[in-house]
Structures are given as C-alpha cells and as structure tokens.
Amino acid sequence: xxxxxxxxxxxxxxxxxxxxxxxxxxxxxxxxxxxxxxxxxxxxxxxxxxxxxxxxxxxxxxxxxxxxxxxxxxxxxxxxxxxxxxxxxxxxxxxxxxxxxxxxxxxxxxxxxxxxxxxxxxxxxxxxxxxxxxxxxxxxxxxxxxxxxxxxxxxxxxxxxxxxxxxxxxxxxxxxxxxxxxxxxxxxxxxxxxxxxxxxxxxxxxxxxxxxxxxxxxxxxxxxxxxxxxxxxxxxxxxxxxxxxxxxxxxxxxxxxxxxxxxxxxxxxxxxxxxxxxxxxxxxxxxxxxxxxxxxxxxxxxxxxxxxxxxxxxxxxxxxxx
Numbered sequence: 001x002x003x004x005x006x007x008x009x010x011x012x013x014x015x016x017x018x019x020x021x022x023x024x025x026x027x028x029x030x031x032x033x034x035x036x037x038x039x040x041x042x043x044x045x046x047x048x049x050x051x052x053x054x055x056x057x058x059x060x061x062x063x064x065x066x067x068x069x070x071x072x073x074x075x076x077x078x079x080x081x082x083x084x085x086x087x088x089x090x091x092x093x094x095x096x097x098x099x100x101x102x103x104x105x106x107x108x109x110x111x112x113x114x115x116x117x118x119x120x121x122x123x124x125x126x127x128x129x130x131x132x133x134x135x136x137x138x139x140x141x142x143x144x145x146x147x148x149x150x151x152x153x154x155x156x157x158x159x160x161x162x163x164x165x166x167x168x169x170x171x172x173x174x175x176x177x178x179x180x181x182x183x184x185x186x187x188x189x190x191x192x193x194x195x196x197x198x199x200x201x202x203x204x205x206x207x208x209x210x211x212x213x214x215x216x217x218x219x220x221x222x223x224x225x226x227x228x229x230x231x232x233x234x235x236x237x238x239x240x241x242x243x244x245x246x247x248x249x250x251x252x253x254x255x256x257x258x259x260x261x262x263x264x265x266x267x268x269x270x271x272x273x274x275x276x277x278x279x280x281x282x283x284x285x286x287x288x289x290x291x292x293x294x295x296x297x298x299x300x301x302x303x304x305x306x307x308x309x310x311x312x313x314x315x316x317x318x319x320x321x322x
Contacts, residue, residue: 014157019178021089025160030082030173032075038168041071074166081115081162082171085133089155094182094316096281097150101181103143105158109133117164123157123174147183150277150320155181184281184316185274191282194290195267197260239289260305261287261294263315277319284319288312298322 023029034042045064052060086108095101109115114135119128122145133139147153154177161172263283268276280298287294288307295305296315299322303315 014174014176017157017174017176019154019176021178023087023173023175025082025085025087025173027083030079030171032079032169032171035163035168035170038071041067041168045071071166071168075169077165078162078169078171081118081164082160082173084111085109085115085118085160087160087175089177089179091179092155092181094184094313094320095147096184097147097186099186100144100146101183103145103155103158103177105141105143107131107133107139107141109135109137109139112136115162117162119161121159121161123159128161145181147181150183150185150274152321153181153183155179182317182320184320185277187282187285188275188278191279191286194261194283194286195263198262261292262297262305263287263294264297265299266297277322281316281319284312284315 017029045067048060048067049064051057052064088106088108090104090106092101092103105120107115107118112135115133117130118133119130120141120143121128122143125145127144129141129143131139131141143158145156158175158177159172160175161170163170263280265276265280268279270276270279277298280296284294284296288311291307293305293307294315296303296318298318301318301322303311303318
C-alpha cells in the first residue's frame with residue numbers, strides 16, 4: 001500500500017518535469033530539506049535554548065544564536081551551490097544490452113566562485129559521481145547505467161545533489177533528459193561460423209561451402225603472391241598486426257561475383273527470438289571485422305548488402321528495433 005502510494009506520488013512528480021537535454025537550475029526546481037544531522041543539530045539547539053532560559057545562561061544564549069546563525073548561513077550557501085548551475089546532456093552513444101552505458105553531463109558555472117561537492121546519479125540508483133565545478137568554467141561528469149533490454153529507451157531520470165558546506169541540508173533537483181538511448185541486442189558470446197553465401201539471381205552455381213576456420217566467410221581467402229593491393233582486406237590486416245601476426249587476406253573476386261552474404265534470421269537456427277537476434281548481432285560484427293559485403297533479413301525487414309561503419313550501424317539499429 002505504502003509502496004504503491006509512493007510510486008504514484010513519484011510518477012506525478014516526474015510528470016511535472018518536462019523532458020529536456022538542458023536544464024538551468026533556478027529557485028523553482030531546486031529543493032532543500034534538513035538531513036538527519038540537520039535534525040539532530042536542530043534538536044541540540046532547542047535543548048540548549050531551553051537550558052539557557054531555565055538557568056539564565058548568557059553564554060548559553062550566545063552559543064545557541066551563534067550556532068543558529070551558522071546553520072542559516074550554511075542553508076543559504078548550500079542552496080546557492082546548485083542554484084544558477086546549468087546542466088547539458090551529451091547525446092548518448094548506442095550500447096549493447098547488458099553492458100554499462102555511460103552518460104556524459106556537462107555542468108556550466110557562470111559564477112565567479114567554485115561550486116563544491118555536487119553529485120549526480122541515476123535517480124534511485126545510489127551510485128553517485130561527485131565533482132567540483134570551477135569558477136566560470138565547466139566540468140564533465142560520467143554516469144553509468146546498465147540497460148537490460150534491447151530497443152529504444154528514454155534516458156532514466158537523473159538527480160543532482162549537494163550537502164555542502166555543513167551537511168545539515170540536502171539540496172537536490174530532478175532532471176528528465178529528452179534524448180533516447182538505443183540499445184543493441186547482446187552479441188552471442190561464441191557464435192557459429194557465418195552462413196554460406198547465396199547465389200545471385202540467374203546463377204546456377206551452388207552455395208559456397210563454409211570456411212574452414214570459424215567466422216571466416218568464403219568471399220575472403222588467404223593472400224597469394226601477386227594479388228593486387230586493392231583486394232587486400234586492410235582492416236583485418238591491421239587487426240592481425242596489432243595482435244602480433246603478419247597474416248594477410250584478400251577478397252575472392254570470383255566467388256564474390258557469383259554469391260552474396262545474407263544474414264537471415266532463418267539461418268540462426270534458434271527457437272527463441274532474442275537468441276536469434278543475439279546471433280545475428282554477432283554475425284554482423286563478425287562480417288564487419290572481415291570486411292565483406294553482407295545484407296540482413298529479419299522480421300520482414302531487409303538491409304541490402306554493403307559494408308562499412310554506416311552499414312554496420314544500420315544493421316544493428318534494425319536488430320535493436322525490430
């Protein structure tokens with residue numbers, strides 16, 4: 001009952017915050033309440049004041065009002081630490097399901113003084129990233145969030161908070177960013193080799209046999225002396241060199257002219273939809289590493305064969321949103 005009421009109140013509160021990738025903190029959207037230490041200090045001041053009245057302690061009066069003045073100044077400083085600050089969310093990069101997504105938030109401080117002890121976190125996560133924002137400068141903060149499902153998700157609500165300088169007051173704000181987060185399927189850890197190429201229309205040739213090594217497409221073969229340099233798959237050569245190998249591979253033009261590689265959901269051979277998408281995701285990454293042309297067929301959608309960074313992103317977007 002209490003949890004349901006709390007969720008309703010929380011939903012009502014968030015619905016009153018319009019989504020935006022930039023937020024300027026003003027008197028209207030910055031909130032302040034005493035912390036536990038603040039309530040204990042207030043109780044201490046009350047006891048000290050009652051004792052001073054009962055025993056006519058002049059020094060008790062002096063101490064009580066000095067502490068109360070410090071609390072009042074601390075409340076003003078704490079609220080002013082957030083008030084006047086501007087926050088800007090950088091466009092989030094697509095991520096794979098199950099891996100941590102990083103949000104980069106830029107804090108802008110137009111004030112001539114440094115703003116100390118500002119923390120940001122996904123609302124309700126408890127995982128805080130703390131920073132100080134320099135005078136008339138900016139500071140970039142990274143917040144981690146782990147999406148569990150593929151698809152296009154809104155960025156979760158964020159919280160900015162400070163308890164500077166005394167820790168007696170909690171000053172915070174709630175922020176609903178507007179940018180969506182695209183989550184790709186999690187690639188299969190140990191996928192099988194790429195499916196064989198399909199003969200082009202009007203070609204009576206048989207389908208290509210699977211490559212001997214796992215993950216190698218038949219349109220790519222080992223480098224032979226005399227192969228033109230334009231046929232060398234330089235992307236794969238660079239990765240091999242980084243791994244300490246001098247292996248070179250070339251495109252097999254005779255095979256590639258008669259066949260084309262299609263990554264089809266029907267070739268995945270798995271009954272579960274999400275498992276098929278994970279295998280297709282792994283195949284897309286594998287074909288991209290090999291530098292071959294490949295197409296994608298899934299859920300009635302089709303991406304024509306091509307290669308490159310833009311084509312890889314297009315295929316992954318289709319897998320994320322199909």
